[in-house]
Amino acid sequence: MSVTTACVLVAASLTGYFYYRALDERIKREDVDAGLGTDRPPETGALNVLLIGSDSREGNNKRYGAKSQGLGERSDTLMMLHISPDRDKAIVISFPRDAMVSMPQCDRPGGGVIAAGLRQINSAFNDGGAACAIKTIEAVTDIHINHFVKVDFTGFKGIVDNIGGIEICLPKGVDDPKAKFVLGPGKHVVNGEQALGYVRTRYKLGDGSDLSRIQRQQVFVSKVLEKVTDGGLLTEPDKLDGFLKAATSAVTVDRGLTLSRMLDIATSVKGLTAKELKGITVPVEAYPADKNRVQFKEPEARQFFDRIRDDVEVSTTPTASASAAPKITHEQVRVQVFNGSGEGGRATQVADELTAQGFVVTHVGNVAPTEVTAIRYGKKDAEGAAYAGTVAARLSKDKRTPTAGKIRPLTLEARTPKAQAPTGPVVQLVIGTDWPGVRVASAIPDSLKGKVVDSSTNPCL
Template sequence: MVLTFVLVVVTLGGYAYYRSIFADIPILPPVEAGSRPPETGALNVLLVGSDSREGDNKKYGAKSQGLGERTDTIMVLHISPDRDKATMISFPRDTMVMIPQCRSRTGTMLAGGLRQINSAFNDGGINCTVRTLESLTNIKINHIVKVDFTGFKGIVDALGGIEICLPKAVNDPKAKLVLSAGKHVVKGEQALGYVRTRYALGDGSDLGRIQRQQVFLTKVLDKITDGGLLTDPAKLNAFLRAGVKAVSLDSELAQPDRMLEIARSVQGLTAKELKGITVPVEAYPADKNRVQLKQPDARNFFEAVRSDVNVTPPSAAAKPKVENGQVRVQVLNGTTELGKAGQVADELADQGFAVVQVGNAAPVATTSIRYAKKDADNGAVYGDAVAARLSKDKRTPVAGKVAPVNPKPYATKVTPLPDGPIVQLVIGADWPGVRVASAIPGSLKDKVVDSTTNPCL
């Protein structure tokens, strides 16, 4: 976010004004000297969200466990050496990593060991956080930005709020967020509550919260660069004043010359060039509430960042898009309801699938989607297209035996018949139903709306 500040500062053209704006920014303690990763020409800015209860933040409660501040948000903004791409890399707070030996907030030495990644900030402050990230990634942190609750609210308010959309009503007393389903422009406490809430939205995980934070920050950057802020002197001044109250910076970044140097190098970046990625993680065996880095994906990911090649981790790579008409489907009735396979086949055919056969199967409790083992390369992708059309939940396609008990031809509406793998849908007693297509006219006629009516679709 500090990089968005310098983007707008360039448009002011007033160096004296610039110096006055940034003169009173709080300075963070320097990182201890020692062995650090080499420079690569990229710009890496560490962003941490602080829950400090000092000053205006006292209303959020007392200090926790005697600590002055903690963090649930750890991100690294990576800008390529040629300054044409930006990646916001998020580290889940629950990730178990090796914390190196570093000094505590009181100056005593903390022993290294396996702990949650956010304990580096909680126990050792910014210095220990930087040392942990650098030892973990071998990526040098060039600059540091810290944002607290009150400062975050001030930034959003100065922008006039940010539009969000809630798929369901939210009532989260811990995050102080109470909103109905649908679209809202959030400011102040509502904006802070939206990026802080965890259990009231999505799957309740920190990974889900990270995704919301990344999207929210992208919308902030978009509103700064494309929302008319740069051409409105009054709004621009209010935003800059709010921005400097929101952040603490490392001593080098707070220098006017360094700020302007960065500003000139990144002034062409917009929200379209900003990509949000979470480091590859997997479940931590010893504690279901924790995660660990997924290897070798994490090592490859960090190497890609250092090398400035495509930084999308393999596990997050986009799957090829499959249209409904490319998928051949067999529908089997594994329930006691007569004619169920034909009914479901009709519903899928109406949505463009190439239904080729219907039949009966032995009664089963659970609905499943299968594809032949010989189609392992792309069977799951085609199966996902069918799974996406199930109401309420989405079944994971699995490789297995694709063989109806008594198949009958189905008069498919798709011609010519596609060549892709055959996907078999076995209807079980828990059959969730087929999501229906909306009757929206015009260019949106193919948009699909869940039968539970998600207002954000």
């Protein structure tokens, strides 16, 4: 998250190229490409960044456990920042450190390999470094990771200090010597040291579980983004300079996250604010073999990952008449859905998906197999292009340009429309063997909506 917000600020900074170069030289980079292999999930246009919280005790982190020096680093925090292809939504997905997953074979830093097997998810980073963590997350989610960002204790503190602290709220007083966090109940503005204790404490706040701590971390991330984007930092050059220097000094990233790449990302996400950020934890359940561990809950976890992966870019090319017409809502569009894919039941499935998004599907049916998915509207329907374009915008690829022509009298099976069905032009969707899928309206399923953390979440809870 620190690199993402830093990117936004770099893009808005009043300084120039040489300042950017100076910032860039502060960033530590690690080459992970060799450890990832070539069998990876495809890119979809989304931006997925793996955020790793390192508990390294080296250097300035010695005070958090001198006895752990020389023993490497572990990850108690593992999150994936998913920014939609259209760069209009952001989700922070947290992976509980205690989750048992099937870890793929990884290269061991310094030589040798780590055998594939069932392991606790944070052991991927603990034993195999950032490359193994990326490889493991890709294996269990089938989602392509574009970049990684690692932040240690000292770096985290520096970022919080340079934005002037963050307001938190405690439902009760906390005294946790292990996390170095002692604070009374109520609202407080915490500095870097206190903030670190707040996000690290586990057994003295909440129910003592990692899941409770994760939710607290997500609230904190939302508050940091709110402070950075809405707190006036951009208009105060001295504070901005301090924050940028702290952020760039605090992180280790992959070599692909170059200066130019950061500026490209910054430009694409400059409209995002804390209000667009959602936090969600991967659905889990008790792990039968060990009460201190959890496992992904199925099918909920798989469905969640599928929706994240299907949140793909939409870049339809509207016709001139469509661009000039007023926006058409889903509820205004009557759709006939026909299956030419050769896969049984596809028309009904697609009709249900479109209905769930508000479209009025009046008929379904089957047609002879066809390779190319098509969207048709009547040549004489003056508003047809706009209505068809609304359907096209919900498909998962940008190859579907609506076509004006004669609405074919295809085999129809009537569906029960809404009580007051719209009266506008009819649109026909013919599903081919290249069917791209219906773009999900939200990457977070309805079953998980009640577990979302966002800018409206009450931190005092």
